[in-house]
Amino acid sequence: MGLTRAARIILVGAPGVGKGTQTERLIRKYPQLSSISSGDLLRDNVRKKSPLGIKAEGIMKAGNLLPDTVMLRLITNELKVRGWMENVMPLTLNSSSIAVEQPEEDISADFETSGLTSDDPSASFILDGFPRTASQASQIDKNIDINWVVSLKTPPSIIIDRICNRWVHAPSGRVYNTTFSPPQVEGKDDVTGEPLSRRADDDPDTWKTRLQKFEETSLSLLEHYDKKGVLWSVNGNSSNEITPQLVKEFERRFS
Ligand code: AP5
Ligand code: MG
Numbered sequence: 001m002g003l004t005r006a007a008r009i010i011l012v013g014a015p016g017v018g019k020g021t022q023t024e025r026l027i028r029k030y031p032q033l034s035s036i037s038s039g040d041l042l043r044d045n046v047r048k049k050s051p052l053g054i055k056a057e058g059i060m061k062a063g064n065l066l067p068d069t070v071m072l073r074l075i076t077n078e079l080k081v082r083g084w085m086e087n088v089m090p091l092t093l094n095s096s097s098i099a100v101e102q103p104e105e106d107i108s109a110d111f112e113t114s115g116l117t118s119d120d121p122s123a124s125f126i127l128d129g130f131p132r133t134a135s136q137a138s139q140i141d142k143n144i145d146i147n148w149v150v151s152l153k154t155p156p157s158i159i160i161d162r163i164c165n166r167w168v169h170a171p172s173g174r175v176y177n178t179t180f181s182p183p184q185v186e187g188k189d190d191v192t193g194e195p196l197s198r199r200a201d202d203d204p205d206t207w208k209t210r211l212q213k214f215e216e217t218s219l220s221l222l223e224h225y226d227k228k229g230v231l232w233s234v235n236g237n238s239s240n241e242i243t244p245q246l247v248k249e250f251e252r253r254f255s
Contacts, residue, residue: 003032003121007254008144010127010225012218013152015210016159016166018239019128020175022152025243026250032121036078038071038130040173043199047170061200063209065217068135075130075140084123085143124254134220148253149225150246151233156211158237163207167196180239 011019023035042060045053052070059066079085127146131137140146165178169189176183176196184190201210225231232249236242 003030003124003254005254006119006121007033007124007126007148007250008146009125009148009150010131010146011129011150011152012132012221014154014156014159014214014218015207016163017152017154018242019152020173021181021239022150022242022246023126023128024175025239026126026246029247030124030250030255033124033126034082035126035128036075036082036130037128037173038075038132039128041074041078042066043170043173057200061206063201063206063213065132065213068133068139071130071136072139075127076143079125079144082125084118084125132214132221133217134224137221137224146225146228147230148250149222149231151222151231152242153233153235154237154242160204160207163202164204166199166202168199169194170197 011022013019020037023037027033027035039060042053042056046057046060047053052074055070056066076085131140137146162177162180165180167176167178167183167187168174169176169192171194172189172191174189174191175181183196185193187196188194189196201207222231234242234245234249236245
């Protein structure tokens, strides 16, 4: 089924709530959609040992958030690389050369010149994990008219068990779970056959810090989008309860 208008979607939710899982399911159903996962972009930089990756590694391992300026540059650059922002300026950055120590006041100037997102349905995307502070949201508002914000809600007591069983294919970001969605061959990625690994931030203590950061930042982030009338919340104890509701609402809005 085709899209009738461009979908510019953000998924918001606690660490391990299923943002990556729901994104993958929506993309499988609607191949016109693509996604950017801020966490996957950062982990890619960590793997490549880029200047950004070297800075990000310790912060992520401790369960803390990267500075807003760094994240804004990273995501804007990725939107341009993918051609989802109009008036694309000549590319001078790539995610491995993102300035990591930029003064806060510099970013608004960048955003005023970086162009608007395209309205064509082919420029439809899901942002998984960005923005995650009200300040990141205010900055991207200048260029990206987000038209649907999905708040995914599952009790933390259920999420923590999932995190302990999560395995990932690091190069692609594909996610498995030994009890919920195991790979066809134990320890191997279904598509490439390459080995799976554990995420460095997936131990219970780090997860608790990540949850605490989420609780500190998400209220004002969600309020920001509620005021704009684009917030939609969905509750469920499992991704299988959430997916049908998500798909139904997506279709009502975009197809
Ligand atoms: P990020 O990668 O975004 O991590 P997160 O928000 O902590 O979320 P996760 O990826 O852990 O979980 P998810 O919701 O995608 O769940 P999943 O589908 O995998 O960010 C990592 C770090 O990067 C941050 O801590 C921060 O340092 C930094 N960062 C990123 N963005 C930033 C930003 N904007 N600003 C500043 N810093 C930023 O599901 C979890 C598991 O559950 C999987 O194993 C899955 O298979 C399983 N599962 C799913 N559904 C079910 C089910 N129904 N039953 C059982 N298991 C299930
Ligand atoms: Mg994820």
